[in-house]
Amino acid sequence: MKFGKHAWKKTAAAFLAVALLFALILPGTYPSAAAAGAGTSIVLDGRAIDGAQPLVVKGTTMVPIRVVSQQLGYDVNWNKAAGRITIGSAVSPLVLTLGSLTASSGGGDVALQQAPFVQADTTYVPLRFVGSQLGLGVKWEQASQTVYLETQLERPSTPPVPAAPPTSPAVPSAPPFVPAVPAQPAVDPAPASLASIDGISFSDNRLTISAASAVTPTSTVLSGPDRIVVDLPGSYFGSGLLQNGPLKLGQVATLPIGNSSAVKQVRYSLYSDNPSTVRVVLDLNRAVGYNLYTQGSLVIVDLNDGGAAPPIGTNGKKVVVIDPGHGDQDSGGIGITGVKEKHMVLEVGLKVAALLKQDPRIDLIMTRSDDTFIPLDGRAKIANDAGADVFLSIHGNAASPSAVGTETFYADSARSKLLSDTIQRHVQAATGFRDRGSKQANYVVIRKTNMPAALLEIGFLTNSEEEKLMVQEDFQQKVAEAIVAGLKEYLGLN
Structure with missing residues (x-):
């Protein structure tokens, strides 16, 4: 996934700069943290970053961003009395507060798994937040103990x-x-x-x-x-x-x-x-x-x-787009035993497709049905051009080995929250994993779709127990059935 130099970059750069500002102004307390592991390294856009290590706080991997903020420009408004940072334009600002588990963006309030904190003049933020809100690609590779950060996520359309x-x-x-x-x-x-x-x-x-x-x-x-x-x-x-x-x-x-x-x-x-x-x-x-x-x-x-x-959807059927994430050279997350996210989510996606094809009330579109790469904009465009009724992107999560659970994301609250909530309820019940909830995030494929859209993270491939289940045929079938049940409930096709 690649991002060009769009407006988001100023916001992303500004957010990264908050780390430096926090470190210089607010060297306060921080939660108990443990080093992510001896020899852990950070790679930004293919270049190793020296001088800091990731930390794990209550199962959440925290990444230092002061070391990368200096490489990017930013605009920041600091309210010292309130301890609040406002970043970006007045139209769509990103607001963070040191020690707070809630941040706000143009899409509304966003819950954080772990609040930003300062340790030894270095500010740490959760990988998930960086990735979902600012378009940074964040991947944890267990085998090499490496955190990969990628600023170029979305190709210019x-x-x-x-x-x-x-x-x-x-x-x-x-x-x-x-x-x-x-x-x-x-x-x-x-x-x-x-x-x-x-x-x-x-x-x-x-x-x-x-x-x-x-x-x-x-x-x-x-x-x-x-x-x-x-x-x-x-x-x-x-x-x-x-x-x-x-x-x-x-x-x-x-x-x-x-x-x-x-x-x-x-x-x-x-x-x-x-x-x-x-x-x-x-x-x-x-x-x-x-x-x-x-x-x-x-x-x-x-x-x-x-x-x-007749063209898709003109026969009164509901148009459903299923998007197995990643593909080809983009393997997505890598599991404990080397399982590639792209393969696992394709297997689940094909099982979902097989079930949906059995319903004559549904027209199905798969963004990919083999090991093919489709650009992020292209995935959203397929759904938009088809006039789809719903869009669901299927993924597997990656973070620290202790991170667990099922979660579902939506971008537009008014349009997509109900779909996200419904998918989360059905799939979490099927996986039995920790319920991480239905959350707002700005992922490209759900932000640029014109219909209700959700992005499902089935579980964590970087957790040994969840990875073991997610590669099993019967477990994948159970998840696929839960996805279909959620889609049909949302579409009123029960």
Whole structure:
């Protein structure tokens, strides 16, 4: 997950600076704390930070932020009499009080697991708070005893620019997927008139291509072997989709498909750079009918019905988007035994999908159904463009080994708190883990969705007992059933 230099950075930087201000002005008392472990290190954006160690206070990992505050600019208003710091603009300030378990932001009051405190001229804050409120990526890796901080969490989205797509080049009757031409650098930077392709996923026999702005796709059916070719004139690959570097003209990337009787794999490439055209090919196991349509800036190839199927949600069904977090190069949290969050949450997500597909009143969309990476903005955009009724992102938590419990987050209280509360109640009862509650947080995927949205943290992979359960099939099935029960209760489909 990567963040560009947006307005949030000033707030994040300002918050980090509070540590320094606290240390200089308020060297007061602090709770009993224990070192996180001998040899514990802090890595900020890939660079080791020297001079301080994390602490564990009542099961909460606290990270020193004075050492990083000096690297970022900030605006701070200090009220000495009240012991209160106001950070950022007057429109959406972040307010903290030394020793208080409550902070406030533009989204309302936020409960902290552990209050900020000062020890030896260093101010410590909870990792969870830093991550959820300010967009910092915070991960604890048990094996190496390392706390990873990442300031670049959200990729800058391509501004939606109305494009007049050029005419698609003609497709020969049976050409190879990509013409045999010498590899050339992809166009960089991309012209403003082009649409960025930010996500490609396949779920429930439906290919979904997410673009930053509207595109006009063309399609062709070819045989020998059977395949469906989709061209997207006036488009290019967004940086979030190609994490391992740009695709040069003539190079092909592959999306493996493991759960379709009709589709063997999905391939995509920069087919042409004049005009810039992205090509996506579905390699088929057999000839099938399909329906190609657009919905907002989504391009959908639906193999479930060879006729003119109505767009998702226009048939009176409830549209549910399930988002298994992370994927591909983004493994998420790492468990005690090396379990990767991306795999565990995908297994749960697929079980949820299998249950939802059994209900004819629901149209299901999966942001990913395999080990694919979708940018954070792209996940929210898939749900927004589909006009979804609910969005649920599924995750596994990571912190100190003593941290335990199930928790669910929402961004907008008026729109999403009831959904978050309902999911938390059902899933916590199923896990039997400590009830950490339903809380407000500013995670990108639930902040940028236009419908009720929640982010579920099933349990802590960094806790040996919870990790042991979360990788078990029967436990995952129980959690999936609880998620579905919560969704149906919220949607009134019981």
